[in-house]
Amino acid sequence: MAKRGRKGVTPQEARELLRNRNYFGSMMVEVGDADGFISGVGFHYQDALRPALQVIGIRPDVHKVVGCYMLSFEDRVLFLADATVNIEPTEEDLAEIAIAAARVARKFEVEPRVAMLSFSNFGSSSHPAAMKVARAAQLVKERAPDLMVDGEMQADTAIVPEILQTTYSFSSLKEPANVLVFPRLEAANTAYKLLQRLANATTVGPILEGMAKAVHICQRGDDPGARRTSATAERGWRGRLVTAMRRRSSSNRR
Secondary structure (H helix, E strand, C coil), rough: CCCCCHHHHHHHHHHHHHCCCCHHHHHHHCCCCCEEEEEECCCCHHHHHHHHHHCEEEECCCCEEEEEEEEECCCEEEEEECCCCCCCCHHHHHHHHHHHHHHHHCCCCCCEHHHHHHCCCCCCCCCCHHHHHHHHHHHHHHHHCCCCCEEEEEEEHHHCCCHHHHCCCCCCCCCCCCEECCCCCCHHHHHHHHHHHHCCCCEEEEEEEEEEEHHHHHCCCCCCCCCCCCCCHHHHHHHHHHHHEEEEEEECCC
16 A cells, blocks of 8 residues: 555555565565566566556666667677667657666676667758657767767668768767667567567567666566576576577587
8 A cells, every 4th residue: 555555546456456466576576575576478568567667666766667678699789778668758768768778788798889779860850750869869968978879870870880980970989889779669679579580689688677676577478487587687698698609609610
């Protein structure tokens, strides 16, 4: 009741909610009876995430939780956001998503180079959707001046060094981006699934950034044996990435 009493939840409704395993598990973490909460394999993503947001909540220094994927290729690692949480982000939301995704990259000891993606390159279109991304990029520069970030830009501009160096040499990105911030959730979600399937990328995530305590929501149908609780997730994910890269390197030598 202390959590949802002023959100329209009665004592009887609260007791009924706790019969839902996602609410019960979230409450166990909130009161200290569990170190982390992991769910999602048998649920739609939003149905597993919503109880954690309502019971555990987000960190006091953020306004949004962000869903990020890490994709490992033979020659690079990319972080894509937001692919699971924020469906129609505002420019303020996009700025927070970019900063959160950069934090995730740094947790994996990757120095982030952030590209704010659009269908436009640095003002080539004055469409409001493109201008929103450009304003978001400026907000990130103001809020995180130590972060290498630029936009708005098209996806190939972000990852092809020849385009950056020849056509857009003025960009603050001097190397290909490794953190890609998409203008809408469906773009990021579609991109990671295509890259996973067509480019055979090793995919890690979704990584939830911004929760007050350890929470990991799997995609529906994921193999639960391949996951870790968020309390130990970063170490586990990093180990999986290193193992995958070593396997690929060994395969190439053959």
